[in-house]
Amino acid sequence: MASIKDVAAEAGVSVATVSRVLNGHPSVSEDARRRVTAAVTALGYRPNAVARSLRTDQTRTLGLVISDVLNPYFTELARSVEEEARALGYSVIIGNADERPDLQDHHVRTLLDRRIDGLLVSPTDGGSPGMLDAARAGTPMVFVDRWIPGVDVPVVRADGRSAVRDLVAHLHALGHRRLAIIAGPAATTTGRERVDAFREALAAFGLELPDAYIGQGDFQAESGRRVTEGFLDLPEPPEVVFAADNLMVLGALDAVRARGLRVPDDIALAAFDDIRWFVHTDPPITAIAQPTDELGRAAVRALIDRVEGRTGESVTLPARLVVRRSCGADPASGQNPTAVQRSTS
Amino acid sequence: MASIKDVAAEAGVSVATVSRVLNGHPSVSEDARRRVTAAVTALGYRPNAVARSLRTDQTRTLGLVISDVLNPYFTELARSVEEEARALGYSVIIGNADERPDLQDHHVRTLLDRRIDGLLVSPTDGGSPGMLDAARAGTPMVFVDRWIPGVDVPVVRADGRSAVRDLVAHLHALGHRRLAIIAGPAATTTGRERVDAFREALAAFGLELPDAYIGQGDFQAESGRRVTEGFLDLPEPPEVVFAADNLMVLGALDAVRARGLRVPDDIALAAFDDIRWFVHTDPPITAIAQPTDELGRAAVRALIDRVEGRTGESVTLPARLVVRRSCGADPASGQNPTAVQRSTS
DNA sequence: CCTCCGCGTGGAATCGATTACACGAAGGAT
DNA sequence: ATCCTTCGTGTAATCGATTCCACGCGGAGG
Structure with a gap:
């Protein structure tokens, strides 16, 4: 050459x-x-980009460490990140953590070894050593979707609080009173926050969230199945199961089917994160949609601001409720349209 | 630092x-x-990996250029590629071509500029200049899934021929005689091959594949919708629509629904590429499953063989038919089990 | 006692770029 | 005519590693 x-x-x-x-x-x-x-x-x-990088001490490359490539939410995020980065003259190297802290650390280390200019992370856990080192070492960094409390790094994320309120209002209007949630890992912010938002929303309607109705999942389909089976075995099973991500609701659907029960007649289902397949499932699944594309772009802009010496700020965008048939409403006619409206506030 | x-x-x-x-x-x-x-x-x-690479003239990095990250098939492929590469001490940089030859070329160029040790490509078209240059320049290269005829590069792929035969046998046994296909872009090998395999299989049953029953898609959902609408407008619409990938069958489902028709009662649907969501669609979709994981691993091994001076060979693995309800069979009882058996031959 | 060998070590070249610095030529001002 | 800019260009240092070569030292063999 x-x-x-x-x-x-x-x-x-x-x-x-x-x-x-x-x-x-x-x-x-x-x-x-x-x-x-x-x-x-x-x-x-x-x-030769390698030689150039050595001399100039910049690679014009961003690292993106996501929790799970097989999760369509993160795939979409990765796509928008790459697009925005390319538009701004940067490349992106993606690391897939598969929800494993050790893998996450491996990728953070590898990316840092290649002297990427900035790091975008959706942390799998509460702060593995490699990540904290990176943050401390002054590598430009931005958290996206999930973050680590106490670490001084801008966060770009969606706030699902109002959408969760809309969801609970929707469920309440349909007459549901016993609502359960499949939570994500307690080590993740999204794992905790979504439970809190759900509990708060229930409280506003005078409803409780008993411990038996909080299942511990890990954002993977299999845990959704396991938790849902537990719910169904309860003396008084819930009328609604709300999954904290799109993969776990799939597992829930499996579990419900395996018992010969029907959605939404016997049990209602809803999920956080809307994906295009939910339109085609049986029944179509009611979900909370994040502005994934805008999230990815905002994260890249914030990160590049930091890389180039400007101050990249945290960004919070609203999520919104998308009503389909899995909770019992007929979205073509009946349900309260204000639910959708309010969510954008 | x-x-x-x-x-x-x-x-x-x-x-x-x-x-x-x-x-x-x-x-x-x-x-x-x-x-x-x-x-x-x-x-x-x-x-500093940058300095090391400059001196040793190797980056221990592989490039992977895929056609579309949003397609779950390629996501799974990317995941297995990264896994195998990591196990062998290599990193992977993924480039998403979004089925656009210009973007594909952009990524190939960028990857080559970073002096990756080897390149894994699933080409979007019949050979864009950048790709041909790369092949000519002697960069270790392997095609995966799709390839470019006439270019001397090993190919790792699945052979769907026997599975397509099984599918047609299955459809024929169910009494279907008017079978249509939504093809992929003619510029891709998979776009052409699947049509050929389908036509051949039909011929074995004395059936024709009229031009009106060959719709031109582009591997994206929207084209599946458009083509299916065309089929439904025909004086004699097909009884079965076979989509050449998993995204187009989604579009087909949309089109069928929009007319108020039911699957499989009014029209049967099947797809190439099996994905986990097909279990949960309404109805579950009969599909041809590729051994995606093994494909990714084999491709990496072949590529690293080339990188390290050994001779990486082409690999062809069999695909297999997975029968579900979208064609009318009740997979729990009725259908011919030999179909599934034969496909592994 | 001398020579040879091998081991551990350091000096310096090298990879392919970028860039500070110096230098010569040309042109304008005095 | 002399001096000072300005412009275009080349020389060489530099980035952070790897690796060839040479050197000093100690032990073994003659």
Whole structure:
């Protein structure tokens, strides 16, 4: 592969001049510029990004560590992150943590070793050593979706509180009183927050959230199945199961089916995170939709602000309720339209 | 960030010795080794991968350019690729082409600029300039899933031929005679091959595949909807629509629903590529499943073989039919079990 | 006692870029 | 004519690692 020296030789100039032409430096004669560009195309020369990074101490690369690539929510997030980054002249390297803190750390370390300019993380846990080191070392960093309390890093996320209130209002209006939740891991902020928001919303309607109605999941489908089976075994099973992510509701659906029960007639189902497949499930699933695309873009902008020395700020965007048939409403006619409206407030 | 010089100073040895310790070189005294490791931990030193790559001319990184991250098939593929690569000591950088040749080229160029050791591609088209350059330049390369005829690069893929035969046998046994297909882009091998396999299988049962029953899709949901609407407008609409990928069948489902028709009673549906959501759609969708995980791993092994100077060979693995309710069978009881058996041959 | 060998170590070249600095030529001002 | 800019260019240092080569030292063999 041709190097800058080869180009210099071919053009009959020094490497400095070649570099200047490549970087659009003003003080190069028109003649030299022509000869260099000719040599570049003749040799099919492409600058070595590795060498350039070593010298300039910047890679124009962002790292993105997500919790689970197989979760469509994170896939969409990754896509919008890459898009915005590309538009701003950066590349993205994705690390998939599979909800495992050790893997998360592995990726953070690897990315730091490659001297990425900034790091976008959706932490799997409450702060693994590698992550805390990175934050402390001053690597530009932004949390997206999930974050770690007490760590001084901007957070870009959706606030589901009002949407959860809308959901509970919707369920209450349909006559449901015994509502259960499949929570995410307690180590994650989204795992805790969604339970809190749910409990608060219930309280506003004078409803309790008994411990028996809080199932401990891990954001994976299998845990949704397990927890739902537990709910169904209760002397007084819930009328509604709300899953804290889109994968767990799938498991819940499995468990309900396996008992020969019907949704929503025997039990209602809802989920956090809306994905396109929910339109086609049987029945279509009521969900809380995050503005995933905007989240990804905002996170990248905040991170690049930090990378380039500006102050990237935290951003919180509203989530909104999308009513479908899994809770009993007929969305084509009956349900209260104010629910959808209020969620954008 | 601490460099090797700092470590050398801290340990009271030369940088050469530090490097030797770091790389497990034998001829270092026990004493020096101890002092160096102590200095490393004291400073929290991590070698600069950029500098190392520049010197050694290898990045221990693989590039993976996939056609569409939002397609669960490719997400699973990416995951298994990363897993196998990690197990073998390599990192993976993913580029998402979004089925756009220009974006594909952008990613190939960027990856080559970073001097990745090898490239895994599932080409979006029939050979864009960047890709052909890469192949010609001698970059270790392997095609996965799709490939470009005439380019001398190993291919790791699934052969759907026998599974398509099984599918057609299944459909024929259920009494269906008018079978249509939503094809992928003609520029892709999978786009063409699946149509050919379908036509061949039909011929074996004395059935034709009229042009009106071949819809031109682009592997995206929207094209599935459009094509299916065209089928339904035909004077004699098909009894079965077979989509060449999992996204297009979603669009087909939309189109069928929008007309108020039922699956499978009014029209049967099937798809290439099985994904976990198909179990939960209404109705569950009959699909041809690729051994995605094994495909990803085999591709990585073949590529690393090339990278490390061995001869990575092409691999073809069989796909298999997974019967569900979208074609009219009741998989719990009725359908011919030989269909599933034969597909593994 | 001398020579040779091997081991542990350090000095310095190297990878491919960027960039500070110096230098010569040309042109304008005095 | 002399001096000072300005402009275009080249030389060389630098980034952080790896690795070739040489050197000093100690022990073994003659």
